Amino acid sequence: MQVKFGTDGWRAIIAKEYTYDNLKLAALASGAYFLEHPDKSNGVCVGYDTRFMSKEFARFTAEVLSSMGLKVFLADNFVSTPAVSLFTRDHRLAGGVMITASHNPPIYNGFKVKASYGGPAHPEVIDEIERNLLTVDPETEVTPVPELISMTDIKSYYVGYLESKLDLKLIRESGLKIAHNAMYGAGQDMITRLFDESMINCYHCSLNPGFGGINPEPIPNYIADFVEFFREVETDVAIINDGDADRVGMLDEKGEFVDSHKLFAIILKYLVEQKGQRGEVAKTFALTDIIDKLCRKHDLTMHLLPVGFKHVSRLMTTNDILIGGEESGGIGITSFLPERDGVYIGLLILEIMARRQKTLVGLVEELYEEFGFFSYNRLDLRVAESRKQAIIEAAAGGKLTSIAGFPVTGFNDLDGFKYHFEGGWLLIRASGTEPVLRIYCEADSTEKVEKVLAFASKLA
Incomplete structure (x- = not known):
């Protein structure tokens, strides 16, 4: 089976596993779930981000769902994932689909399922959709029903909701100078709608499906050029969003990253x-x-x-x-x-x-x-599967008694392997969205964090 849902939806490399054939399977399996929902008559919505072919993939998804008899509200422009969730909730829809691979590298695209309450589908819903995948006929003919597809301004609806939920007047009167790094993603053209252009410095607020050669993820690894820009324009604070704008990082007035x-x-x-x-x-x-x-x-x-x-x-x-x-x-x-x-x-x-x-x-x-002071960092190791498994094996079961020379004081394997030591903790786990091993650390000094990360990366 080429379609497999991970931590947050199905993601795959475009033209390898992420093909129209596999997208059809994901849409058919999701549509089968939506058709069992009490609000099926209200329809579903489909949104998309700024990735390569996202608009076309979203249109195809809407066509598949319409061919199953579902009314589809299709975004008339790129939107953020939360905008799709909001529209799904407020219009009492059976669910929503967002075509995005979020923060993944530009060669990926994805398929997120949103539930009627306006958030990620619960794990048991994803389980049901994956069971549907086992019975979906890949030869199913897709016959779009144009009258069931309604082009919809989901973005404006979302921006209006922001205006009702925030004290924008207070922010405007504060005199804050704001920078927004949309990382070429779906968050562009949202904050600029809310404030006078004299308050906003936009960065990477344009369409670039290659994301400038980086991952659209708001972490220090991918924002060095933005930090330089931020300091040059003498701005007070910055908001940084990922590819589908459901994640955030910020810069303080010194240009330091705030996680x-x-x-x-x-x-x-x-x-x-x-x-x-x-x-x-x-x-x-x-x-x-x-x-x-x-x-x-x-x-x-x-x-x-x-x-x-x-x-x-x-x-x-x-x-x-x-x-x-x-x-x-x-x-x-x-x-x-x-x-x-x-x-x-x-x-x-x-x-x-x-x-x-x-x-x-x-x-x-x-x-x-x-x-007290606390520091955090994360390493994403793109290593051979054998190396990945060797590190996981070395960390499994709570067998480590010290971490970089610090005695272990606790262990928890809720999701991966988390070791506590005096002044901090280390977590080692495989990513559910990318083929990487993630190593996380928080401690009471930056030096301790780096020492622990270096230790963990050399396990086994």
């Missing part, structure tokens, strides 16, 4: 301490321990989950979740949408800065003052 660990903690602290909000908190296995400390301080229930926002989204639809997030830049607030959203979260940080009259540096320093 999602710190952004998550800043937002949680603000929601509870400034806004007086309560609720449970969901975090995935690779996210900072500062969240645990904040939850203990405010007596909030915290859920520790496997990697993948679909696990967070599930709890957002079943529990009283205030905020949920993951290491890779995905943060979601249930009152907005049970979905991660890089544009919304970036703008919310701007709102916090404006309301509290603090710089992003100041907000991060508050965390350090309360919880």
Whole structure:
């Protein structure tokens, strides 16, 4: 079977596994699920990002779904993944499909399934779709029904929702100078709709299916040129989004990268301490321990989950979740949408800065003052399968007694192999979206993080 759903949908190399034939199978299997949904008569929506052939793949997906008798709201332009989720929820659709490979290299494309509640389909839904794949006939003839396909301005609907959920007037009056790096992705043409052009410096806000030779992922590895640009234009803060704009990273006024660990903690602290909000908190296995400390301080229930926002989204639809997030830049607030959203979260940080009259540096320093300094980094090892398995074997089972000379104080194998040591932790796990081995570390010094990562990369 050429179609296999991973941590967040099906992703494959264009023209190798990601072909029209395999896309047809994914669409037919998903359509079979949608046809069993109580809201099937309301239809489904299909969106797409800025990747090579995404528009054409989305059109084909809509044609397959229409041939099954489903009404399809097809995006009339590229949109972010959260925009598709929002439109699906607010129009009570049976579900949605987003053609994207998110942060993957440009040779990939993908297929994300969105559920009626406006978030990633629960794992059991994906299981059902994969079971449908086993019975789908690849020779099924696709006969599009044009009258069932409605070209729809999903982007404007989403931007209007942003305007209703954020204090944009406060941000405008703050005088903040903002930079936005869309990484050539679907987040471009959203923030610029909300502010006067004198407030915004756009970077990589154009169509480039090759993404300038990088992965469209908002992490330090891929933003060196943007940091130079940011410092040249003397901007106060920057929002960086991935290819489908559901992830976020930021730069403070010094041009230093602020990762999602710190952004998550800043937002949680603000929601509870400034806004007086309560609720449970969901975090995935690779996210900072500062969240645990904040939850203990405010007596909030915290859920520790496997990697993948679909696990967070599930709890957002079943529990009283205030905020949920993951290491890779995905943060979601249930009152907005049970979905991660890089544009919304970036703008919310701007709102916090404006309301509290603090710089992003100041907000991060508050965390350090309360919880001590903490540093984080991640290595993505693209190594031979034999090497990958050797490292996994060396880390499995909690057999390591020390990490780079630091005695092990705890072990957890919820998703991969996580070792705690004094002042930090190490996690080793295989990616669910790319053929790489990920090595994560958080510690109380940058030097310790680099030492631990170097140790882990040489295991076995």
